[in-house]
Every structure is written in structure tokens, then in C-alpha cells.
Amino acid sequence: MAKPRVILITGASSGIGKATALKLQAQGNIVYGAARRVEKMTDLAAAGVHVLKLDVTDEATLVAAVKTIEAEQQRLDVLINNAGYGSYGSLEDVPLAEGEYQFKVNVFGVMRLTQLVLPIMRAQHRGRIINVSSIGGKIYQPLSAWYMGTKHAIEGMSDTLRMELAPFGIDVSIIEPGGIKTEWAGIAEKKLLEVSGDTAYGQQARNVGAMLSLFDTFASNPGVIAKLMVRAVNDVKPKTRYHAGMGAGVSLAARHWLSDRQFDKLMNQATVGAAKLAHFARKDAKRAGSRHYRHG
Template identity: 50%
Template structure:
């Protein structure tokens, strides 16, 4: 084999698009999957095969994987990138939305892993790269469902790494920090919709301000793409790649600080963030 085959989900924008482009640049055959097929025209122009895929729809996932196997006969890397941030007070988030957050961020990832594993076992090779987050180690008010999914992705990935090692399959978790994308704006919109009025409104306004101002101090999506390329190509990839703005210091702090100290650190950051965003806006306007 001179060309490796990769399936990248959530490839219509942001991190997923950057990953697909980086793998194409490395000479991989890339199947770029997302619901918004029209937004992947640029990837198609660069040589990617685009797939309409919804990770909450089993039929679309099954058909997508089968198409790759029919056309290529193998899959060398699955990059589970599809996901979103659902924010709001736990009291106010409908359970249907909580279930959807898990369907997209966890169960879709798990189902695609189920679908590619038999082929990778037969090959006795393969990489499963799960895009998690530094949110798997820290926490914030009004983000309980999102953080719960990322904790789940890390736990699933750690168990799966040992489970699939005897079959020559490597499981890697990539844990980005702040990354410039449309993710923050979408998360802020969901937060304000659910908790922008009522008992949690003050917290919601603060966190929405933080989310919308986060791009100014965030890393480019290409930082994640480089980590994914390393995870897919290294002879012995790391089990976890922690990259992007703020990720390493916050993950390290969580390892060593007791809960009360970590609560104080995160609360202080939460309290100061709106002031920092306001000062930054005034500076940029001057």
C-alpha cells in the first residue's frame, strides 16, 4: 500500500476541515464526512471524497463505511471529530437535548468505531483517533452535559486502547484547548437560549461573553490537524496529545490540585474573564 485511507467526521468546517486538508497534504486518501455536504466543496476540489453522514443516523454511518470498503478495501485511520457543545444549566436543559449531546459526541463516535474495527482487525493495523478536549479534565458552570461527554470519550478511549492493542490497532485521544472555530459561537447561542433568562441568567451572560471572546486567545485549527497527522503516521503514537491554547497547564493543574483549589482557580477565571474581554475589545477599538 502506498496510499493510506482515512475517514474524518465533522469535516465541513473548523478542526475537521483542517484535519482533512492536512491528511490530503500527507498523501492520504481522505473521506471527509459531515451533514453539510455543500460546505465540503473546497475539500472535494483538493481531492477528498465527500460523504453525507450524520453520526446520529446509523444508516448513514453504515453506508459511508461500506462505501469506503467497496472503493478501497481497507480503512487505515478513523478520526472521530464530529461534535458540538451544548450549554445551559442542568436544571434547564431538556433531557432530549442532553441525549442528543451524548448521541453526537459519544455514541456516534462509538458506533463508527464498531463499524471500522472488524476491517482493522483483519488488517492487523489501524488508528482510531478520538478528538476529545481539555474539557475532559476541567469543568465549568452551565457546561455539565458537554463536559460529561468529553469525560466519557476519554474513559471510552482508554479502555478501547487496551482492548484493541492485541489486534494491532492504536487508539489515540487528542485533547485540544482553545481553538478558533464556529464552536464557541454555537455554544454561546445554545447557552443563552436555555439559560439566558431566569435564575442562571447572570452566569449565562458571563459564560457567553467568555465563549464569544475566546477566539482572540485561541490556537488555529491547524494545531489540532498537526497532532492528528502525527497520531496517524507515528510508528508508536502517544496515547494522548494535549495541544492548543491553555490545554497543557490546565490539565497539569487538574492532576495536582485538590478539588477546592481547582474550584477556586476556575471560579477566579470565570469571574475575571468578562473584564478581560471588555479590555481587549476597547484595545482593539482604539
């Protein structure tokens, strides 16, 4: 019987991270689920997952988490860098401090934790690092410069890591989710409208916000990406990239085949179309509510 792997996954308090931790634990692995909100991980602890309090922007918690795993298990086989968030708004409107924090969470936190686990993996001469990017690491849309910038950075840095770590038996893979039903879209939409909803970029903000709000209706379940993550952990020869979720394949294909200007036009049409769809959905809901009031 294969030896269970020791796995650390960040952002395990909700959504994709939580679903992945549970699936990997169910397979008999030794899973450490890490996040800031430990109170959101009682179900993970009940399932046998080792719960760690970790903030990817806090050096002390990063060091403590790695030391805990090393002391308890004497090894670490897989690191899944899943923690992250989306900060939307026009470049002109988003405060620089917010842009810096977006990079601190989505890029520097990922790379610092990777730095800390690499000595363990090199000593083992084996390991697997899985970085969660996004289709936003390959495409783009208006009012998302900081967020898309972080994901483009993760893509490039992961490709570099894959080559420099190969001699030590360490694999690096990237997960590129499409539209997924998590807290992410709601948080991104809220920040977008707060920052740019009443500025010169207001109409664009409402259009992009409408696209984000539609995720709750059409987006894929987090389990779709959790299943993909498990594949990335278990594949004997892991792929360099995995993608799934609403619109992932179509978006990546469009970016590959269309020119920059053609893709610009497509994205603009998509955001305007989302705004119209959201408008009609609100009208339908209002009419339905009116009918219920009259006949209730």
C-alpha cells in the same frame, strides 16, 4: 515508498476536521471527509478528498459510509472521530432531550462508527482510531455538565478500547484541544445564553459566555490541532494522548496538581475575570466608535 493510508475523518466540513483532511490529503493519503453539510466541502473535493455525506446520529449514513470505503478501497487504516458540538447551560435549564442529543452526537455516534469499522481493522490486524475529546474531558467549568460529560465519557471509553483492541494491532489515541478558533465557541455561547441567560443562573451564564466569546480573540488556529492529528496518524508508536491549543497545557497541569476545591476556585475566578475583560473590551470598542464618529 510507503503505501498511502485510507483515512476516514468525520466533522470535515469546517474547522479542525477540514484543516486535518487537507493536510492528510496533501501527504498523499486516500482521505474520506465526512459531514452532514457536503456543500461546505467543495474545496476538499477539489483537493482530491473523497466527500461523504454522514450524520453521526443517522445509522443509515454511517453504514453507507463504511460500505462505500470498503467497496472502493478494500481496507480502512485510520478512523478519526472528530464530529461533535458543545451544548452549554445549567443542568436545571437544559431540556433532557438536548442532553440526550449531546450524548448521541458526541458519544454514541463516535462509538457506533467505531463499531462499524472494527471488523475491517481486525481482519487487517492493523488500524488506528483517533478520538477527538477536549481538555474538557479532564477538567470542568460551570454550566457545561452535558458537554463535559460527553468528553469525560470519550476519555474513559477510549482508554478501555485501547486495551481491548491492542491484541488486534489497533491503536487508540485521544486528541485534547484547548481553545481553538472554530464555530464551536460561538454555537456554545449562543446556546448557553438562550437556555440560562434569563434564569437563576443568568450571572454565571454571562460570565461563562464571556469566556467563550474571548476564544475569537485569543484562541489558537485550527491548524494547530490539525498538525497534532497528523502526528497522531503518522507516529510509528502513537501516544495515548495529544494536547495543544490555547490554555491546554496550563489547564491540564492545574487539574493535575490542584485539589478539587482549589480548581473550583480557579475556574470561578477565570470566568469572572473573562467577564470583566469582555466588559472593558466592549467599553474600549464603544469609545473607539465614538471617536471615529466625531472625527470621521
